[in-house]
Every structure is written in structure tokens, then in C-alpha cells.
Amino acid sequence: MIRRANENDVDGINRLLRQVLQIHQEGRPDLFKPGAKKYTDAQLKTLLRDENRPVFVCTNDENHVVGYAFCIFQQHPNDNILTDIKTLYIDDLCVDAQRRGHHIGKSLYDHVLHFAKESGCYNVTLNVWSCNEGAIKFYEACGLKPQKIGMEFILP
Secondary structure (H helix, E strand, O other): OEEEOOHHHHHHHHHHHHHHHHHHHHHOOOOOOOOOOOOOHHHHHHHHOOOOOOEEEEEOOOOOEEEEEEEEEEEOOOOOOOOOOEEEEEEEEEEOHHHOOOOHHHHHHHHHHHHHHHOOOOEEEEOOOOOOHHHHHHHHHOOOOOOOOOOOOOOO
């Protein structure tokens, strides 16, 4: 079942946030702190009430969180160069490591697409770390294409 997240989901969301951090920390230990948390519980509870930052969870039959999608509405009204389109940005999408390969991620992604369309969005965007090859393959299989590429040079 996919639904909007609420405060009762905080523990399950935190468990998955730790899994995402571990993937990022293993891929880029120079950027990500081991054992850190993206949000405090208070920040997460505030975020769950923010209508401009919808969070969706997928739950199993016991109502345990097995996946989530953090989203943010973006728009650039009166910008000098950007058109005034409404975008739904996927800030974070995760499926429990034990549940991957069961189409939960695809179901979450499809739910986000439907929500974005119903919300009057022009597109759905996201960023993915180049060290996360599994996520890149998943998003490509969902039909996403690169919009822009971030590049870096690490100074010696």
C-alpha cells in the first residue's frame, strides 16, 4: 500500500534513511559521515506536515514501511531565464534492502508520477550519485534520462 507518510512512520523511515546513507557513505566516504542522520526526528516530523514536500511510504501487510519517496515541489515564477513550469523533484527514493527486486520502487515511482500529473506538474526530476550504479540502472529502466550532469575536480 502506498500512502502519504505520517508521524507513525518515523521509525520505519529512519531505518531506510540509514540504509541510503550507508550506500552513499560507502560510495563517497569523503562526503558522507558514517552513522549520521539526514534529519532529526523533529525535522522529519515537521517535513511530514509540509504540503510543499510530500513524502510517500509503501507499507507491507503489517503496516511496516518498506519504501519511501521524499518529494519537493519546485517552480521558478518570474525567473530571468527559466520558464514557469511546476516540477516535482524526488529528493530521495528508497526501498528496504531486503525487499528490492519486488517492484516496490517502481510502484512508488509510478505513484509519484501520478501524483505529479494530478498536481499539475510538467515533469518529475531527481538527482542520483554516480557511485550508486543500482539506482542509475533502476531510474533508466523507469524511463528517466539525464537532464544535467554535475561534475567535480577534487583538489590535490
